Amino acid sequence: MCSVVGIYGNENASKLCFYSLFSMQHRGQEAAGISSNENGKIKTVKDRGLVTQIFKEEHFKILKGDTAIGHTRYSTAGDDSILDAQPVFARYGLGEISIVHNGNLVNAKEIRKDLTKKGAIFQTNMDTENIIHLIAKNYQKDTLKERIIDAVKKIKGAFSLIVMSRSKMFAIRDPFGFRPLSIGKIKNGGYIVASETCAFELVGAEFIRDVKPGEMITFENGEFKSEMIFNPTPKQCIFEYIYFARPDSNVFGKNVYSTRKQMGRELALELPVDADIVIPVPDSGVAAALGYAQESKIPFEMAIMRNHYVGRTFIEPTQEIRNLKVKMKLSPIKHKIKDKKVVVIDDSIVRGTTSRRIVRMLRDAGAKEVHMRIASPATTGPCYYGVDTPTKEELIASKMSVDEICNYIEADTLAYLSINGIIKAIKDKKENYCFACFDGNYPVL
DSSP, X not given: OOEEEEEESOTTHHHHHXXXXXXXXXXXXXXXXXXXXXXXXXXXXXXXXXXHHHOOHHHHHHSOSSEEEEEEEOOOTTOOTTTTOSOEEEEETTEEEEEEEEEEETTHHHHHHHHHHTTOOOOSSOTHHHHHHHHHTOTTOOSHHHHXXXXXXXXXXXXXXXXXXXXXXXXXXXXXOOSOOEEEEETTSOEEEESSTHHHHHHTEEEEEEOOTTEEEEEETTEEEEEEOSOOOOOEETHIIIIISOTTOEETTEEHHHHHHHHHHHHHHHSOOOXXXXXXXXXXXXXXXXXHHHHHTOOBOOOEEEOTTSOOSTTOSSHXXXXXXXXXXXXXXXXXXXXXXXXXXXXXXXXXXXXHHHHHHHHHTTOSEEEEEESSOOOOSOOSSSOOOOOGGGOGGGTSOHHHHHHHHTOSEEEEOOHHHHHHHHTSOGGGEEOHHHHOOOSOO
């Protein structure tokens, strides 16, 4: 999971990119980068680390111009994140180009193999570099717009793309609309396109609308134009609501906080339990726990404290680091827990190791009973569309029953929200969303 942002038509484009990436840091903490365009000349700064660690005031003397694009990244273990950091920049027959991409291409290996046979030389392991080569080597089309359209029609999978050229900026969303992408109007001039609307408030932008699945937006001559380049078949990622998006964002037309809170209400209706207090796993379980507490009339307590200087554990590249960060991140308030029957609310269970550590922590703090309730269905399959879900073999729910998982994490009871409960919470049609990590129905492979 990554974040992308594009700023068009504002003299402080690169700084607005920086602030936008900062607001979306939760989507990737391993590397970040910004490309800016000044008078047709593109400059790029990118590195490993957090946005605030990478960008210094001297960088904005380099990143001049009224158009800029940016990216934050998280990766799998073993990748060299500086080589694979974005934006991806290239010089080619039509000039200079820079691209940022959120998503994952399911036919990337086939495309790369074919391009390599035709003489393409790759510098990274990223899917995004395929798109650069498809654009650069398309000698049949005379304009960048035509080349982009040809390129995205050859790729399959999830892509929310922003492409910056010497004079234009393009935003494209795959026909399934797996990953969010929204357009805003900046109050002091220009436009913003970003993965999440939480970026808009920080830079003083007003939400206009989402980029539609299958749509290309072209920013040129101070305005933007729309063109549908695919027939839309929406399959938006339900995990954006469950975990990834920031609570104050609106994604896929709905507020994330309100949606998560309603998931908690549905969880209480489906899976009640006799308990003294409701405790969220911070921060991912807070909204759902509030909903659960309000629906069940069980008191809500923030009885687990989080150290916010520790990043998100799910997106750390190795299990060893994840285990260490759980210890560093979470700490119980013992007098709130001692001799209590506790309902613990979390957004999901992936490998199960974090949940087991949390249950042990609560028992060590004196909990009489620990009941785990999960505000999503059991994750049984990997994601091929831009979420670095582990392999099927690593997913605990793919090889254990609910009772077996309950025993493994050492809880008194364990239960998951149903897919039907999710649908009730989001108040939308199931067919508009991808539930593949829960039900195995992959829209494209």
